[in-house]
Structure formats: C-alpha cells, structure tokens
Amino acid sequence: MIGYFEDTEIGFELPLGSHLFTAEEIIAFAEEFDPQPFHLSEEGAQAMHFGRLCASGWHTASAYMGALMRTVHAHEAKAESEGLPVAKRGPSPGFEDLRWIRPVFAGDTISYKSIITGKTESRSRPQWGIVHAENHGTNQNGEAVFFFKSSVFLERRPAE
Numbered sequence: 001m002i003g004y005f006e007d008t009e010i011g012f013e014l015p016l017g018s019h020l021f022t023a024e025e026i027i028a029f030a031e032e033f034d035p036q037p038f039h040l041s042e043e044g045a046q047a048m049h050f051g052r053l054c055a056s057g058w059h060t061a062s063a064y065m066g067a068l069m070r071t072v073h074a075h076e077a078k079a080e081s082e083g084l085p086v087a088k089r090g091p092s093p094g095f096e097d098l099r100w101i102r103p104v105f106a107g108d109t110i111s112y113k114s115i116i117t118g119k120t121e122s123r124s125r126p127q128w129g130i131v132h133a134e135n136h137g138t139n140q141n142g143e144a145v146f147f148f149k150s151s152v153f154l155e156r157r158p159a160e
Contacts, residue, residue, distance in 0.1 A: 005129030
C-alpha cells in the first residue's frame, strides 16, 4: 500500500500490529461513543448476554484504523528516508460486510491485518485506482473477532 496503484499486488498481506483492550479504555470509549451497559461496567455486563465487560464494536474498528494508519505512516517514513516516492492515498469510497464475530473482552489483545484482494481502475478519476482489501482482527487465542471489506483510492504512477 506504499507504492503506486500499479505496484499493488493482489494477495499482499500487511500485518498491522496488535492492540490490548483494557477495562479502563473500554469504559472510556463507551462513555463517549457507545454507552450500553455491557460496555460501561462489569456489573452492567453481567446481566447481559456476554456476561462480561466487552469493547464496543466501534472501538474494535477504531483500534484497527489506528493500527493501519501507524503502519502506513511508518512505511511511508521509511520510503521517504530512502528517497523513494510515496503515492497519495484516500479517501475510501466505503466498506462492506462489517462483522463483529466474537466479543472483545477486557484483557484481550487483538492482532490486525489487511489483505489486498483486488484493484480497479477509476473510470471517473484516471489518475487514481481503487484498491480492495479484506481486513481481519484475531484475538490472542487465534479466534476471529472482527472483519470487513474495504476500498481506498490510491494514486496511479505519474506519467514521466
């Protein structure tokens, strides 16, 4: 995802690192963005279907986005330090098939990755292409907890 659209290889897997979900962080996120009982306290969660404090799905998605951006920025900085060009990216025209497969509990560490599944030339913006990916989150037990398909605009190589 650091090169130009033409450099993007279908099947390329980009590890994004992991995120530890603490009880304090889960509650703070929920208080501001998703104040439901099973996200706000252990006591509130015990009476609900998961029985334990768990992260908002939106928190899980936000942690994915943070991991993606940190990884992309690190790759871009490395390329720039080596004198290599860095393609412009974004925005995303949207996503689909978002799934919160299993709850993310306090103390879980989620590892994220993105896999390039396709690419399409933009008909309306010939200087851009669209890269498609499947995005995954897996807990410390190897269980899938999060998934979605995404698309993002990526700059095409400039004419020389």
